Structures are given as C-alpha cells and as structure tokens.
Amino acid sequence: MKILEKQVLSDDRGTRVIRMKVFSKDIPLKARAGQFIVAMVKEEGERIPLTIVDKGAQDITIIFQEAGLTTKLLGRLNVGDSLYALAGPLGHPTEIKNYGKVILVAGGVGIAEIYPVTQGMRDAGNHVVTIVGARTKELLILELELKSASDEFYVTTDDGSYARKGFTTDVLGELLKKDKYDLVYAVGPIPMMQRVAQVAKGFNVKAVVSLNALMVDATGMCGCCRVSVAGQTKFSCVDGPEFDASEVNWEELIKRNKIYQEQERHICKLHIQ
Numbered sequence: 001m002k003i004l005e006k007q008v009l010s011d012d013r014g015t016r017v018i019r020m021k022v023f024s025k026d027i028p029l030k031a032r033a034g035q036f037i038v039a040m041v042k043e044e045g046e047r048i049p050l051t052i053v054d055k056g057a058q059d060i061t062i063i064f065q066e067a068g069l070t071t072k073l074l075g076r077l078n079v080g081d082s083l084y085a086l087a088g089p090l091g092h093p094t095e096i097k098n099y100g101k102v103i104l105v106a107g108g109v110g111i112a113e114i115y116p117v118t119q120g121m122r123d124a125g126n127h128v129v130t131i132v133g134a135r136t137k138e139l140l141i142l143e144l145e146l147k148s149a150s151d152e153f154y155v156t157t158d159d160g161s162y163a164r165k166g167f168t169t170d171v172l173g174e175l176l177k178k179d180k181y182d183l184v185y186a187v188g189p190i191p192m193m194q195r196v197a198q199v200a201k202g203f204n205v206k207a208v209v210s211l212n213a214l215m216v217d218a219t220g221m222c223g224c225c226r227v228s229v230a231g232q233t234k235f236s237c238v239d240g241p242e243f244d245a246s247e248v249n250w251e252e253l254i255k256r257n258k259i260y261q262e263q264e265r266h267i268c269k270l271h272i273q
Contacts, residue, residue, distance in 0.1 A: 001083040004059055012138035017109060017140065018075050019063045021056075027088050027206050028186070033116035034210065036243060037062070040085040041073045048074075049215045049237070051113040052089060053148075060088075062218075063112035065153050090218050091241045095190045096120040100127065100182040104174060105168050107133045107188030111141050111271040113210060114187050121185075122248045129181075131171045133192075138160030149232030169195045176203040183208065190254055197245035207245035211236045214257055227253050 005021035027037060031052045037060065038047045048070050054061035056204035066075045077083075094117050100123050106114035111132045122128045130150040132134065134140040135158045146217040147153040154171045164171070169192065172184070186196040187210040200207035211237040220238035227234055228249035234240065 001086045003077055003079050003081050003083070006079050007075075009141045010139050011065065012136055015139065016066045016111075017063065017074060017139065017141055018066070019041060019053075019061060019112075020074075020077075021059050021088065022059050022083065023058060024060050024086060025058050025257030027060065027086070028050070028062055030238070031055050031060065031089040032093035032173070033096060033120040034176075035089035036241065037072070037086055037093050038082050038090060039079070039087075041070055042084050045073065045083075045084070047091070047216060047218065049212075049218055051116075053112050053115055058168065063109065065109040087218070088263075091237060092239075094120065094185075094242060096124050098125040099105035101180070101183050102126045102183045102185065103129045103172060105130065105131045105172055105186040105188070105192075107168055107192045108139070108273070109137070110192075110210075110212075111146070115142055115146060115149070116183060116187070117187075118146055120243065122149050122151075129175065130177075131152070131168045133157065133188075135159065138261050143259050148238030164222075167195075169199050173202075176200070176205060181205055184245075186210075187212070190250070190257060193245065194248075194250040196246065197250070201246050207209075208242050209245040209248065210241045211243060211248070211252065212241070212252070212257075227256075 002023045007019045010017045018208045036049045036051045038049050050062045051062050064071050066072045104231050128150045129152040130146050131154045133156040154168050184200045184207040186193050195211045216222040216224040218237040218271050225236040229243050230247040
C-alpha cells in the first residue's frame with residue numbers, strides 16, 4: 001500500500017485536489033469502472049471510500065479533494081509513505097454496453113470518478129458527450145484526458161473564470177432539447193445529481209447516478225450509507241453505488257449527508273494546524 005506517485009492537480013486557496021498512485025497486487029486484477037476502494041490513513045483513523053480512477057498491473061490511481069480530516073491527513077502523505085489499510089474493489093461496476101448516445105455529467109471531484117466510465121463507454125462503441133463543471137478554473141481537473149476520451153466535450157465554471165459560466169445541468173438541458181440521447185450518467189455533488197435527475201426526467205431519458213453517501217465499513221453491515229430508492233432501503237456500498245436517478249429520495253439523502261458536518265469541522269480544527 002505504498003504511495004508510488006503523488007501530484008497536486010489543483011489548489012484553489014488551500015483547497016487541494018490530489019492524485020495518488022498506490023501499490024496494490026490484487027485490487028487491479030478485478031477492478032472495473034464505477035467501483036471504489038476503502039482506505040485508512042492510520043490505525044486509529046476512519047475508513048473513507050475513494051473511486052478507482054485508473055489501474056496498472058500492480059497499482060491503482062485515486063483522486064481526492066482535501067475536505068475533511070482524513071482526506072487532509074491523506075494529502076500529507078508523500079511518495080514512499082504507506083497507507084494503513086486498503087480494501088477493494090467494492091460496489092457494483094458500471095453497466096458498460098453500447099447504449100447509443102450517452103451524456104456523462106460530472107461536477108467537482110466527481111470529474112475524476114467519471115473518467116473510467118467515459119473510457120469504458122467510448123470503448124463499447126457509444127457516442128460519448130461529456131459535460132464537466134467546477135467552481136473555478138483552478139479546481140477543474142482531467143480536462144485533456146476527458147476531452148480525448150469523448151466525442152463531444154463541454155466545460156462550465158460557476159464563476160465564469162473559464163469556458164462557459166453556469167452549471168453542467170444548463171448544458172445538459174440544451175443538449176436534450178436539441179437531440180435524442182439514450183442514457184445520462186452523473187456523478188458529483190448531490191444537488192447537481194438531483195438536478196440532473198429532474199432535467200433527464202423532463203425529457204424522458206433514463207439517468208443513472210453514482211451516489212457518494214456517507215460510508216463506514218462499506219460492506220453493508222453498518223447501514224450508514226442507506227438511501228431510499230423506489231421506496232425501499234438500499235445500501236450505497238453493496239447495492240450501488242449507482243442507482244436510477246428517478247427513484248432516489250434526494251431530500252432524505254441530502255439531510256443524511258449533512259448529519260456530521262459540525263463534528264467534522266470541529267475535529268479538523270483540533271487535528272489540523
């Protein structure tokens with residue numbers, strides 16, 4: 001679990017997005033697009049889920065934003081350091097097949113999560129349209145990689161510091177209004193995915209979302225990542241992380257993901273100087 005490579009992809013006023021390549025003999029053998037790992041930085045720390053962005057013969061690549069305590073501690077590690085624990089691949093892989101015309105939507109660090117899906121959809125013969133958005137130009141990542149893996153590529157920034165000012169869902173609505181598409185796939189901030197679900201439903205297009213619910217053990221035992229889908233309780237870790245966007249109870253998911261915000265801020269102040 002030694003860190004082989006480390007690169008700071010973006011740094012916007014102290015908010016860093018970091019790419020790491022980590023040694024792993026077994027995880028790359030079975031890892032597929034859409035799956036994730038759970039990592040522990042140190043023995044007394046928490047477990048956090050991170051998408052497998054890429055893989056080599058004996059390594060996996062993860063990309064994360066320093067947001068809470070554990071991601072900030074992870075960001076302090078350097079090449080040669082080792083993680084305490086690493087488990088995966090977890091979750092169901094993305095259903096990759098030839099749908100026809102596919103729109104992939106990603107926001108924030110979700111841009112990293114959509115990269116392997118974009119490659120897979122393109123390799124399966126789909127016409128792939130990718131829309132990515134970030135708060136600022138400095139926080140935009142993997143632009144060249146995603147552009148080369150897509151047939152059409154669009155960028156938005158919230159503040160207009162780069163490309164088009166606005167939101168990914170603005171572009172999504174315009175594309176669906178102009179042409180017929182067979183699938184919309186989204187990953188990113190929960191409010192963005194909720195809006196994607198609404199826009200896709202308005203045009204009668206199936207939308208799939210990869211949920212970033214809170215997780216603890218990521219094996220279906222703790223119930224922390226539960227989400228209501230089509231009126232039934234599902235666990236994002238073992239039933240997902242991908243679900244039909246029209247069936248997700250978004251209001252409940254938003255409330256659950258905010259439950260520990262105050263505690264997280266307090267812990268960060270105590271441990272990160």
